Amino acid sequence: MDAFFASVALRDRPELHDVPVAVGGGHRGVVLSANYAARAYGVRGGMSGLRARRLCPQLISVPGDHAAFSAVSSAVRDIFRRITPLVEMASLDEAFLDVRGATRRLGSPYAIAELVRATVHDEQGITCSAGVAPTVSVAKIASRHAKPDGVVVVPPEEVVAFLHALDVEELYGVGTATATRLRRAGLRTVRQLAHAPLEELRAAVGPGTASQLQVLAWGRDRSELHERRGPQEPDRSMGAQRTFAHDLTDREEILREVLGLAAKVTRRLRAGGVAGRTVVLTARYADFTTLTRSRALPEPTDVTQEVYAAATVLLDTLRREQRGRPGRRDALRLVGVRVEGLVPSARVHRQRVLGEREHGWSDADRAMDRATSRFGAGAVRPAALLPGATGRSEGRSEGRPEADAG
DNA sequence: TCTGGGGTCCTAGGACCC
DNA sequence: TCTGGGGTCCTAGGACCC
Structure with a gap:
């Protein structure tokens, strides 16, 4: 798009x-x-x-308007699926279509590209551009060249000439870091990159990136599409992060943000029917230094309190490590909570702990989910997240906001 | 140029196991 | 008894994409 x-x-x-x-x-x-x-x-x-x-x-x-973006995105995806079942959604607004099996029915790849564009415009009222090429990466670059509202076709015999006329940063997968290293090695164009001795390239960007870059520079990357993950193959991770309006130093305040993020992430886990085993806390300091700390749980969870408890430990670890360090990293600009190692919840069988209550936080989470879907976001939330909550209400000595359902 | 939020994949060292 | 090789998991960080 x-x-x-x-x-x-x-x-x-x-x-x-x-x-x-x-x-x-x-x-x-x-x-x-x-x-x-x-x-x-x-x-x-x-x-x-x-x-x-x-x-x-x-x-x-x-x-x-995220709801509107998602709605248009799935409508557009449905249009693609009417063209070919081989669709790889790359993001909300971008997809690869393998049209090799559709040419007899719908005409040349160019004609198909124009059909897709006209349909998207008629049905969704927005324009899009298309790149037609034998491989994923070349199609991607071609579509960039087609913007706005156009089509660029790169036939197989023109792929190398098309690529070699580009600067290295135009390659799909070359960002600022790799571009800087290549430039330092005197490699400015894709042509120079393609002909650079592998040893020289390895010294500049490392062995893995070096071979990957030469594949891209000769247009020999993949043609086969990976269809988007379905229920059998869930997302790899889910997370949420927040940049504060003003940097935070107070532990209680930071933990309130962490609780809000943990609640947000686990709600999405439950809605997606998945649970995850590794909790990652991200901290970005006022000087923009960004650190992560992670911890694997005994078994996957989708429970707000469990993710929050793990994140609290990680935050305290980080604060202890950073205390007294030169550079005074105490003011936080951002915190993030991410859950990795996701598996379908159906595959998780909880090990009951001796003495554990039969109805615990998991039931509270699900009750809150039901209330939220009926009455809207924010209808029910942890007391610590109520407007005006300080996290230091009387009688509390634990030193962290409790997540009582309020 | 005072830098968001959502992701994926890769690398690398150390622990641990067989 | 002082030592191999393979494999997996955990943790941290970095690069990249939209």
Whole structure:
């Protein structure tokens, strides 16, 4: 999709079509997506809101509507599936289609690309672009060249010439770190990269990346698509993180955020019918240093209190490690909670602990889920997360906010 | 240029087991 | 008795993508 978030946000607001608009980019935030009017000023996705407004003072910011993004995304995916069953969704707004089996029915790959684009435009009111090529990575680069609202076809015999005319950072999989290393090694173009001696390349970027890059530089990456994970193969991890409006130092305050994140993540785990075994806590300090600490549980969980308890231990470990370190890492800019090693909940059989209550936190979580789906998010929440809660109410001496259902 | 939030995959060392 | 090789799990960090 072209400028996906911005296009969806502006679908029903034609009066904003020709004025610069960005989705996201508030206080301490970055621009999620900018329409083409804003891009004319140099505004790009990923840019801080502050910088975007410097480039374009009259920029209008609108909030993102995640429900709308998801709805359009699945509608578009359904359109793709009418073309071919071989669809690999790469993200909300991007997919690979293997159309080799559809040409007899629908015409040339170019004709199919135009059919997809016309259908998406008619049914969803947004434009998209397509790259047609023999491999995933080349199709991806071609689609970038097709933007906005176009098609670029790279036939097999032109793949090498197409790639070799590019700069290295245009390769799918070369980011800022690898691009810097390549540049330092004197490799600026894909042509130079393709002809670089493997030894030299290994010294610059390491053995794994080196061979991967030469595969990409000759257009020899995969043609087969991996269909998106289904119920048999769940996501690998689920997480949530939050950047604070102001850096936090108070343990109680930080733990309240951690509890909120743990609740959010486990609710998504339960909704997806999965549980996970490893809890990862991310801490980003005021100086932007980002550290993670993780801990594996005895068995997978989807219980808010269990994830929260593990995250609390990890946070305290980190605080102990960082205390007294030079650089004074006590002010936190962000915390994140992620659960990895996901398996279907049906495959988890809990080991009952001697003396454990028959109805525990898991039942409380499920009751809260039901209340939330009936009365909306925030209808029921841990008391520590009620507006105005301080986490230091009388009679509490445990030193961390309890997650009583409030 | 004061830098979000959601992910995936890879690497590498150490523990542990056979 | 002082030593191999293979495999898996755990933890931490980094790179990349949208």
